[in-house]
Amino acid sequence: MTVTFLGVRHHSPACARLVAETIARVRPAHVLIEGPADFNDRIEELLLGHTLPLAIFSYQRGEAGSRMSWTPFCDYSPEWVALTEGRAAGARVRFIDLPAWHDAFADRGNRYADAELRYAEATDRLCREFAVDNVDTLWDHMVEAAPAAGLAERLAAYFDLVRGDSVAPDEVERERYMAQWVRAAREDGGPVVVVTGGFHRRALITLAETGDTSWPTVPESPGGVGGSYLVPYSHQRLDAFEGYQSGMPSPGYYQRLWEVGAERAATDLIESVVTRLRGRRQPVSTADLIAARTLSAGLARMRGHRHPTRTDVLDGLVSALVADGLDQRLPWTTRGPLLPGAHPAVVEMVAAATGDGAGRLHPDTPAPPLLNAVARDLADLGLDGDGLVRLDLTDPDGLRRSRLLHRLRVIGVPGFHRDRGPTSGADPLAREDWTLSDSPHRLPALIEAAAKGATLADAATTTLAESDTDVGSLAAALFNAALCGLPELSEHLGDRLAEGVGDARDLGALGQALAVALGLWRHDRLFGVAGDAVLGVVISAAAERALWLAEGIHGGPAPADRGRIAAVAALRDAVRHAGAALGIDARPVVEAARRIGLDHSAPPDLRGAAVGLCWSMADPVDPGVIPEGASVLGDWLAGLFALAREEVLRAEVLPVLDDLVNDLSHQDFLVALPALRQAFEFFPPAEREAIAKRLLARRGLTGSARALLRTKTDPLLLARAAALESHVDDLLTREGLLR
Incomplete structure (x- = not known):
């Protein structure tokens, strides 16, 4: 029996027309399509009457981690046309490729990612020959804009050239499997049409000549939890400009x-x-x-x-x-x-x-258990509508609703946005405001989240457990676990964080971890982790490591690093609030801070933060350590103000700072102004107004300090104008023109 091999480019209208015309002409008994063979028993689900685009979403979750893959279809996908036209012609339609969980797809999230992208030498040569920019423009010129006559031959020549003689082992394994389907269909009788990516066509012709003619079995899953479901897709997700390596960009146009x-x-x-x-x-x-x-x-x-x-x-x-x-x-x-x-x-x-095309699934489409579980939970807690929701976290019902919403947020389901709420364990805020809204992306997000677990708690746990191993990411995951009400995960993440702080290299990330752990350890009776022993271990280890890292940082003037400034603040808070309970000795911390504050090789912001730590720990350093120079003053003050804001307001340091700033030249002041403005942002408005009053009084001036802080013009622009005026005055004086 005859076998017609059609090598196509995925999501190509010209290839889709060629497939439809070939099936109408050949009237095949079998139509074999590159697609997941484990979905063959469920092909009827694809034909329920959906609005395309859609995709078969497959996942496998085991001890080695999770693997997810998509097999997308749109109206002009040759595979979709083969499926629908083949069924309409009375053919037996089957997918013939390996399942998505197979190792042949280990490095590929999308089954139809272009093979020719991995063999760019040939396509680059063709682009130069035809004087076009890239493979997409080349394809339009050779295929979409060309006459339909002779298209099959042109496609064969193009893909044979792209394929060359060297093929990756994963492609060979897939092709051997697909070839057995071809041999079995040919043996079964009747014409056969085979629709695969053009890259595979030549190999399948050769491999289908001899070999086993029995119907292949679908490889068994390697264990764990897995499944395949249809998900709505969109033109945006198909577009190469959005990062999808599809067969064609600009799906709305096509x-x-x-x-x-x-x-x-x-x-x-x-x-x-x-x-x-x-x-x-x-x-x-x-x-x-x-x-x-x-x-x-x-x-x-x-x-x-x-x-x-x-x-x-x-x-x-x-x-x-x-x-x-x-x-x-x-x-x-x-x-x-x-x-x-x-x-x-x-x-x-x-x-x-x-384009803005979006798929919709038929109401009878099977869905994973997670969807029903989420719908039930939202309805039970009155969260299945739209609008503003305000929650009291001290109320058990409010806390339950908060945890559900945070779990949805963590797994990335759109339509659940927290407008206000605690941002750390130390945040005294016990209320949350959420905005709930419907979203066309909610259904695919929930279906894809099913790869993480059958319940919302399981999906959130898996998502957070897969966080990056750096201490900053683990700290963020730990706080999210507390918000989601996942105590076992909190303990697991705390153990990982305790192991990670000893190897931390980034002071800013370590400070974030210390701040999160300290806040949860001190305050979070709301989330049930206050006083946790694992958190105590994290705090002790992170404080010791932070002190060691801070003393090892050297370098010249640089923009103030808020991360490392916050790390010094977290170190101070750990000594203040957990030192007695966890055995963190304040003396070596203060001594190290004093050394850093006097070390001119340390960055200015870190030196200022170290001085601020000493002052805030009732061990003031002589104001004589204040550095001179426009390039470093603002950064030094940023560190100081972040750690010792209240002490600065009480101490006699403001006159010293005022004199330093007053002595700057116009040019130096312009250099220092951005960093100075950043430094004073550590003071809330009322305290900035108090400072302005003191400075006005020191100059014997009257007026509104508040108005001084609320200039209608950008202060930097005013400073530049003053510098320009001074420069003009100097120039006129030098030339004897100023009287």
Whole structure:
């Protein structure tokens, strides 16, 4: 029996048309498709009547960790057309690739990631030959914009060239498995159509000639928990500009190409871009619109296209609508996500080409247990609506509702946003405000979260347990575990944190861990971890390590590092509030801080923080340690104010600081001003006003200190203006023109 091998590019309208035409002509008995063979018994789920795009989401969770994979389909995916047209023609339709959990997909989150991206030498050579920027533009020129006649032959030649002679072992394993399906279908009788990525076509033709002709068995799962479910997908998730290495970028444009053809798709893209720009209050005239159409058509003719392609249209739009210089390459001339800083008009062009299409599953689609569990819990606690929710964490019911919402937040389910609430264990706030809103992304997020666990508590536990191993990430996960009400996980994370602090290299991250552990240990009776022994071990070890790291930091002037300043504050708080209970001796801490404060090789912000620690521990250092120099003064003060804000207000240090600032030249003051402003941000408004009153009084001036703090003009601009005036005065004096 005949076997027709169709090598396609995933998500290509031209390839999808070729598949439909071939099935209509051949009338096959079997249609074999590159896709997860373990889903064959559930193909009827794909045909329930969904709105595309959608994806088969597969996961496997075991002792070695979790593995997740997506097999996406849109209306113009050749695999989807093979499935639907094959079924309509009466063929037996099967997926023939290995399951997503198989080791052949170990480094691939998406089954249909382009193989040719891994074999760029051939595609680069073709791009140079055809004078195009990248493989997507090359594909449009050779396939989407080319006549349909001879397409199968051109595809075969292209993919044979891309494949070359060297193939990765994981690809070979997949191809051997798929070839057995082909041999079995041929043996079963009737014409066979095989639809796979073009990269595999040549190998399958060879491998299908001889070998076992029995129907393959689906490999058994290696154990653990796993499953596959349909999830709604979107054009945004399919787009290469969003980071998905799909067969085609700009899915919204290709959707229109599939539905209405190239000429109308080009016109629709131009109109969509103009509509988006006008909606952003960007002026686009009728003349601009005519120019964009004219330029797109001219580029198409110059490049040998019957109708404008995607890049013809986008290049024409840029020429007509963007008058500014561009700081980076146009995104469609390369591959990958849209980079920050792109021109606003270019951003809208990319968004219009992406489209806003979103899939919807049929109501009868099977769902993982997590969805029903979450829906039930939300309804039971009155959280299944929209709007503002205010919770009292001292109330048992409020605490239960808070924990449920935090678990949803942790696993990344959209529509649950906390507006206000405690940000650390030391935060006295015992209320939370949440905004609940419906989101089209909630269903796919919950289905995908099922890979982490069958219940919300299990999913949140798995998510937090997989946190990075650095102490900062572990500290954040520990606090989230407390908010989620997961005591066993809190103990586990506390043990990991205790092990990690001894090897910490980053003082800022270590300080974050110390602050979180100390806050929970001191205050969190709300979350049930106050006085926890494991947290006590973390605090003791982190305090010792922080002291060691602080003494080892050296370097010249640099912007104040708030992370390391906060670490010194956390060290001080550990001595103050846990020293007696945990045996942390204050004396060596203060002595080390005094050494750092006097060490001119230490960064200014760290020296200021060390002096502030001494003052706040009733061991004042002589104000003579205040450094001179515009480049370091502000950073030194940032450290000091962060640690000894109240002591500074009480001590006689303000006159000394005032004199230092007053002695700065205009130029030096401009240099120091940004850091000085940052330093004084450590004072709340009332205390800044108190400082302003004292400074006015010291100069014998009257007036409103509050008004002094609320200038309508940026103080930095005022300082620059004063410096400019001084410079002009000096120049006039030197030239004898000032009288």
